Amino acid sequence: MGFGFLKRGGSGADAGIPPERKASATGRVVAWQGGGRAVWSSRDVVSLTRAGFSGNPVGFRAVKLIAEAAAALPLVCQDSACRYEQHPVIDLLARPNPAQGRAELLEALYGQLLLTGNAYVEAAGLGGDGLPVELHVLRSDRMSLIPGTDGWPVAYDYAVGGRKHRFDMRTGATAPLCHIRSFHPQDDHYGLSPMQAAAVAMDVHNAASRWSKALLDNAARPSGAIIYKGPEGQGSMSSDQYDRLISEMERSHSGAHNAGRPMLLEGGLDWRPMGFSPSDMEFQKTKEAAAREIATAFGVPPMLLGVPGEATYANYQEAHRAFYRLTVLPLAQKVTAQLAHWLAGFDVTGADAVRIAPDPDQVPALAAEREAQWRRVSEAEFLSDSEKRQLLGLPPRPEPRHGADADSDEAEENSA
Structure with a gap:
């Protein structure tokens, strides 16, 4: 993890000095420490x-x-x-x-x-x-x-x-x-x-x-590697060549609409696909x-x-x-x-x-359970009606009215 800086300007002896590359002293430590850490x-x-x-x-x-x-x-x-x-x-x-x-x-x-x-x-x-x-x-x-x-x-x-x-x-x-x-x-x-x-x-x-x-x-496959095999004495690509290659890959060989398109390699370039598939992961x-x-x-x-x-x-x-x-x-x-x-x-x-x-x-999803519960409670002869209603989550049944209250209720019903 380092950033190279090119020293520009100057004259005389400075013109022959190779570019100065500066990097953080803790760059490698930070890079290794952050590698593989989950991001939530x-x-x-x-x-x-x-x-x-x-x-x-x-x-x-x-x-x-x-x-x-x-x-x-x-x-x-x-x-x-x-x-x-x-x-x-x-x-x-x-x-x-x-x-x-x-x-x-x-x-x-x-x-x-x-x-x-x-x-x-x-x-x-x-x-x-x-x-x-x-x-x-x-x-x-x-x-x-x-x-x-x-x-x-x-x-x-x-x-x-x-x-x-x-x-x-x-x-x-x-x-x-x-x-x-x-x-x-x-x-x-x-x-x-x-x-x-x-x-x-x-x-x-x-x-x-x-x-x-x-x-x-x-294209539903993992990316491969492009290997550059240039002329002897030229171990790497120039900046213009690299930028043109990246632009061509993104424009013509990335995305589902470019799936299966053949790749034309020139100038000592060779394609080597990766050895794993999505099913392996x-x-x-x-x-x-x-x-x-x-x-x-x-x-x-x-x-x-x-x-x-x-x-x-x-x-x-x-x-x-x-x-x-x-x-x-x-x-x-x-x-x-x-x-x-x-x-x-x-x-x-x-x-x-x-x-x-x-x-x-x-x-409806609980109909079978409730039917079985009602059957068990109703068949329990040792329980009174009030106890059965309580077990089923029902309020107690109103007590019947007797005497003068019942007569007055009956008279009201008859008059109605």
Whole structure:
């Protein structure tokens, strides 16, 4: 690693002095130290999202698959007494804001959580029932947490275009912002995303894709060597000859459109192809292994992503069931529980707080499991009806009314 400098000018004795070549004394050390060292992409949220989601098909499909599946889950709204078909919380989630429905809002929420490890929901305005008028998902890369003296967050700053808006969290139960984060063992305030865990595999997969593209641009074969065999006494090419040769190679013999074009060598030039082939490097196997690691980090069976070489599950149906049972349902249960707890703080009536949860009975991929569970519970004669309903996640059945209350109800029905 050295740069030669030609000493120009001067006269007399200086004219006969050969060119002076200067090089750094540490050039060889730096060159050897940097050789073979892996170069990784940045680990900030914006760079990871660009490289792992926008620029990687496996990461993109994994995030979309989880977010869309979780957002499409049917939700139930119930309290300790009954399950509601109509409720202000149901209406709010059905149309959280004028631009989004429930599926769009939840897909953005799950996407932010998978890409960054953090998701933020803003409450805009208050309605007559005490609930927010609108809900909005905010970008995690624009949000920063402000901790207080005790370590708990006291505010959040949302920065856009050089301007900041502060959400004050010291407003009692009606917090203007809901922060949902993934588990992070080394951070008290921010979550760890699957994208960060899969960052190394993302780099390997992207590098293998770039390698394959470079091979296609060079006629899908590794480059060879041009050996110069000039006249005796001339051991190297002149600068003009070298520049013309490089220009001719780039113009007429590089790229897929020049594949197979014969090469005309003159002036003592000889072509010697390299001795290895792309199959020797096994880049395709490396790329597939990296794709499986990305899928593993997100909890998606590689079979569902079309990654070859995966035989963990016997068939597609088993992989689909495992995907919902191990990845989609736990994520949806965590997010909806935290949303319900946050929205309960807006209830000014003091009524029993409702719970929001996905309904596994309406998930087609889990139909066989739920059918077997219902059969086992219904055939258990040692369980009462209330215990069976509790095991199946149903609220207790309302007790029948007796005496004067039952007579008044019957009279009301007859009059109606």
